[in-house]
Amino acid sequence: YVTANRLGQPHWLKTYGKVQWAMMVGLIPPLLALFQQLSLISPVANALAIPLVSFVVVPLTLLGALPLFDWALPLAHWALALCMDFLQWLDRLPLAVWTQHAPPDWSIALGVLGAAWILAPHGFPLRALGAILLLPMFLVTPEKPAPDSARILIFDVGQGLAVAVQTAQHTLLFDTGPDFSGEADSGNRILVPVLRAMGIARLDGLILSHGDLDHVGGTASVREALVPDWIKTSMAADHPLLAGASSVRPCRDGDVWQWEGVTFEILHPGATSASRKQHDNDQSCVLRISIGTRHILLTGDIERASEARLLKQHPDKLPATLLVAPHHGSKSSSTHAFVFAVAPQQVVFTSGYRNRFHHPHPTVVARYARQGAELLRSDRDGAILIEMNKEDFSLEPWRRTHRRYWTHIAPE
Structure with a gap:
């Protein structure tokens, strides 16, 4: 030719x-x-x-x-x-x-x-x-959310957590998923390609909830490719993953900021929390995202002690439209009191398929089901895309809306 x-x-x-x-x-x-x-x-x-x-x-x-x-x-x-x-x-x-x-x-x-x-x-x-x-x-770029709107993507990274929040002019990433090997991690294999495909070339903020590798394994790749303007974390300032970062701030209860009508608020850890340990689940950053009366709660790996603190310090800020379940649905989290206080309409368990920890635990799943929440799991539903504004809240599980013959779930 x-x-x-x-x-x-x-x-x-x-x-x-x-x-x-x-x-x-x-x-x-x-x-x-x-x-x-x-x-x-x-x-x-x-x-x-x-x-x-x-x-x-x-x-x-x-x-x-x-x-x-x-x-x-x-x-x-x-x-x-x-x-x-x-x-x-x-x-x-x-x-x-x-x-x-x-x-x-x-x-x-x-x-x-x-x-x-x-x-x-x-x-x-x-x-x-x-x-x-x-x-x-x-020249034709992806459409961004309008003011007073947000696009939230809960990634399917296996046994781990990574959530992107995009507003009209800003993008935040909460955790970076697990590390897979010396050369492959959630950052360079999943997060960076997907965010770039969405037209996101740079991060305005990066929150690292705590130091567990299934939450920060892709950090180096994300920092290199998307260069966040600032990092908030509960990890120690001298953590190797933070080396060379220009602006690192501690996650602290009371931190509030707003981007184009979307409010972000840190609810945990408190300024007087116990000594910060690198792998302490109960020091996880907890983030509340709000537009009008609609709220999303990202809880990292908090367990009973942190849930009790939240119930005491912020009972009025716990109710949520959608909750990303604490600690992937572990039985050490999601107490009866916490589930009742949050009363989510939807709950997402971010867990790997047939993971060795058996997350989410059946008793925890049943607890949310009794509360009337719609149950979603990243190991079965894939990534979860949420469009949120003052009037509407839509949720799209990738494997339900983009079915492929190779994504049929094998029997347990």
Whole structure:
């Protein structure tokens, strides 16, 4: 298609260049749709890597498989190592990768048409105008909440917690989920890609409820990619995850701020709480998010002692439209008195599928059910998207509204 309708025999180098151009342009729509990223160094990388691997590395490797030609294998290794060093140098360059929001579906369809138009053979009219059809993928950004509204996303991070709160002009992240391995964590595998797809390139605030790894495992990746303006936490100021942070503040009962009509209030821990231990569940930050008469309560891993303090200090601030269950639904939390005081219409248990802690505990689930709450679980319902304003409160469990054959729940 790209090299068709040409008179004569074009030079091989020109044909090779056209094929590379076609790959770069043709992949713009699917790469933005699937990954929200474009490699800006790929033409240079391919110009070296493809010929070197095709005409040097592979032939030397095949030659080295023959008797008496084992000397070819070190040469193949040397050539490949040289190529990798160059590619890694390219990858470290500023703006090596273009990262952006997820384009709307209609703009992807236009982008496919635009790419086909640009790459059409000679004789096709006004091919350069195909670039205009690519522009909506870059320029049409996701809609933000209106003033006096908030979009809350409770992530499905397995056994852990991460919640994003977006207002008209600000974004807050509450906890960063678990660490999976040395190179993979909730931050770089889930939170950063999803937030960037939502059009969020920077965080205005980051709250780390406490130091347990299932709540702060993705912090390093989030800090590197989304650079929060400030961090509130119950962890010690010298915690390694806070190293180099420009503005770290302790979570303290009484902290209140407002963004575009959305009120945020810290209810726990108190200024006179017991000594702050790095992994002390009862020192978890508790955040209340309010718009008018609608409230969401994020409780971290608080247990009975903290619940008792909240019942004593803030009985009027506990009732909530939606509650993220304390400590993933552990039996050490969600006492009868606390559940009765909060009286949530919906409760979300953030737990991993068949987790080793058996969260949420059946007695806790039954306790909320008796209270009349709608029960949601991240291990079964996936991520929970909430749209909240003064008049409306809508809730969308991802696996219920975006069913796939591979997400059927296996029997317990």
